[in-house]
Amino acid sequence: MDTEVAETVLVIDFGAQYAQLIARRVRELNVYSELVPHDITAAELVAKKPAAIVLSGGPKSVHVDGAPLLDQAIFDLGVPIFGMCYGAQVIAHQLGGTVGRNEQGEYGRTEMSAIDGADSKLLAGLPAEQSVWMSHFDAITEAPEGFVATASTEASPVAVLENHERRIYGVQYHPEVGHTPHGMEVLGSFLHDIAECSPTWTMGNFIDDAVEKIAAQVGTGRVICGLSGGVDSAVAAALVHKAIGAQLTCVFVDTGLMRANEGEQVVETFKRHQGIELIHVRAEDRFFNKLEGVEDPEDKRKAIGEIFIREFEAASEGIADANFLLQGTLYPDVIESGTKDAAKIKSHHNVGGLPDDMEFELVEPLRSLFKDEVRQVGTELGLPDEIVWRQPFPGPGLGVRIIGEVTRELVAILQHADLIVREEIAKAGLERSIWQAFAVLPDIRSVGVMGDERTYARPIIIRAVTSEDAMTADWARLPYDLLESMSSRIINEVDGVNRVAYDITSKPPGTIEWE
């Protein structure tokens, strides 16, 4: 789906860690924003009709061979430009200023002073001395002609450069990160005052807009949606339902590998509360049969993925004249799939990971949103917190949290232990600060003693991680009291478990899931 909104700010990605964050920050200031690659041409850029351009930071030096630069013609388009860190150096370098190699770079919190008497629009209304977050080696030493330096630090004589006439601005620091206290004000000054973007982009507008576009795309057609219980497919379904009502049919394939009570919750939320037509496929038996004797993690993932698709296909064949498939694709998936060249660590299976020969036109109404924006949309559409704030859960479900063969009995044990972990995390108020917290059931046993009796049973491993995007993660420093209550409840309440361990591995080298 193409996002045609009144004003779009394009963030040009020079390979920064923070490029996505910049787009988010622009949206937080109520202006719609998208990322584009740095080799975009002036003509391609004009076609996107940006109201302003932001140049991200990047890991290179403008002096090295093959350093990413901007199509020079972009500077002459008259579109307001704001460069951050490397982006500011690109402005200085390409417009005739000087970027020098420093004796030493500047990293972390740095004090910056406004230059006396310099006429600054970016820093208007801010204190003359402020703390900014730096991360650079090269530094702009001379501003190009027509520009004035309006602030400096010890190692950066031109920490801020401004050209009011051409509306081109740059800062050597990172206004987008939380460690720069006045960063959002500076970005706001650029967007609202300098580029004159109106702060009108809100989730409410997004919903109205999306509803209109979905209705136009689908017409009188019929849409199928595979619900996983996860937030993305749930929000996508609620949004499409708002647009086309009874033309939407959801399919929920119950694998038997969901968490405790999750299947019922999906049916309850969508069928009863939202009034969405829902086909509930009870496929547990077929999944368990197929998993008999399968121990290897990749074989398991493949088996679950295959049978899932078959069940989904069978259910959708029964829906007459379905010609659209709804997918909860998010913006990070869209931009990453263009550039990602990562080694395959695990074969992921997602609802709607479909075989090539299924002939559906895709409906992807969340393609332009970040995860937390999707949550906002979900809340506005009246979805319950348990769905909107649900932690990520792998497509193959508990199947990849049971090491070795997956059986009904083991799933029941794990569901119970997992429920306790989640209940205790909720009781401690940590649900939203922890990325994922769950239980894993390994295929080992250990000796224990319970009430004078020797036991020989399985352990439960608790895994809790903090993360921004699941690409990297750290183990959560859970309070000892919380670990203790989880451990004693699991041992006392879950049959077949006599020991609890806590996983203290970050990612990398570990992955979040155990398989």
Ligand code: XMP
């Ligand atoms: P790993 O274990 O690779 O997981 O560190 C990263 C994130 O992805 C989730 N995950 C999956 N999600 N289908 C999914 O939709 C899958 O097959 C799958 N496997 C892992 C995992 O829970 C974590 O959030």
